[in-house]
Amino acid sequence: MYEGAVQDLIDELGRLPGIGPKSAQRIAFHILDAEPEEVQKLATALVDAKSRVRFCEICGNVAQGVQCQICADPRRMDTVICVVEESKDVVAIERTREFRGKYHVLGGAIDPIGGIGPNNLRIRELLTRLQDDTVKEVILATDPNVEGEATATYIARLLSALPIRVTRLASGLPVGGDLEFADEVTLGRAFEGRTQVGV
Amino acid sequence: MYEGAVQDLIDELGRLPGIGPKSAQRIAFHILDAEPEEVQKLATALVDAKSRVRFCEICGNVAQGVQCQICADPRRMDTVICVVEESKDVVAIERTREFRGKYHVLGGAIDPIGGIGPNNLRIRELLTRLQDDTVKEVILATDPNVEGEATATYIARLLSALPIRVTRLASGLPVGGDLEFADEVTLGRAFEGRTQVGV
Numbered sequence A, B: 001m002y003e004g005a006v007q008d009l010i011d012e013l014g015r016l017p018g019i020g021p022k023s024a025q026r027i028a029f030h031i032l033d034a035e036p037e038e039v040q041k042l043a044t045a046l047v048d049a050k051s052r053v054r055f056c057e058i059c060g061n062v063a064q065g066v067q068c069q070i071c072a073d074p075r076r077m078d079t080v081i082c083v084v085e086e087s088k089d090v091v092a093i094e095r096t097r098e099f100r101g102k103y104h105v106l107g108g109a110i111d112p113i114g115g116i117g118p119n120n121l122r123i124r125e126l127l128t129r130l131q132d133d134t135v136k137e138v139i140l141a142t143d144p145n146v147e148g149e150a151t152a153t154y155i156a157r158l159l160s161a162l163p164i165r166v167t168r169l170a171s172g173l174p175v176g177g178d179l180e181f182a183d184e185v186t187l188g189r190a191f192e193g194r195t196q197v198g199v
Helices: A004-014 A021-033 A036-052 A087-096 A123-129 A146-159 A184-192 B004-014 B021-033 B036-052 B087-096 B123-129 B146-159 B184-192
Strands: A080-084 A102-105 A137-140 A165-168 B080-084 B102-105 B137-140 B165-168
Touching (some): A004 B036, A021 B087, A036 B036, A087 B021, A102 A123, A123 A146, A146 A165, B004 B021, B123 B146
Parallel strands (some): B137 B165
């Protein structure tokens, strides 16, 4: 469609997730209009992120050094580990400011169709972290979908032999949501997990 | 939120048009998972597009060399010039395969609020192209909105002294659209521009 370098850029941008041909074109023209330094900054950020970012040797979270900031923080409790699928989930949970323990990032969820089994996830590393008796509770915070549930069930079974409390995040109605628009599975879970109203 | 390089990348991506914080995060993690060569290709495409792409010295369209492919193509008619706002519009019109003439890219539309007057557009360059008597028709294909209409009216007035046919793209109902959902201005234009049904 376009000549040489413009089309190359549109093609490369179109490979990114969530960027369709129209967005790619829009971004490409934004780049053509932008200051050269701005463009160079973006290009550098791309290459730097790829070359500098590592994964924490303890929890698997993205990290600048050998360990992530959370694992390196002595103020975080060592007695609770929250198991999540991705680094993004760590950020989402950190935003709640509810959790003061440490994390374990699995790097995905069990998905037989996608060819991801337990051995492709950082489950062995989790078991290693539980070998001394420091950890008292493991919170399974995988996604509330089929793959996430399967992963949680698999890990819960593995941990059942250990003297560790294993918990799962509550399922139920999203706060601020509308009961009538909740899907039946969510509503069913909300019934199952109903709590007594204290007086 | 994230550490160093990841957050830098998310911030840089978030500056692009149409990329919100969620998309920026999603793309950043895609980059972390991608092959280093893929990331390098994208970074190079960005810098190359910015440094290599020029604007055609004749029509103002994006070009790899001094002239764009269309201006350099001897099979395109020299007698008709289609005036558009942006290079994107050239691509949109080329897709119809209806037009075999040449283009003139203004680089925007008259927009007093945005501080864009006739002198900020490539209108003088258009007049220069019309000085010999080669061009017989100028098609004003600016956007059918306030700024585009104002620009078309302005140029039409400038060209009225010249022995050139000046035309404007038809306004009317979009093909495949629904009459009842057409806004009143479009429907009004469709009435004004109604054509006789031949038998």
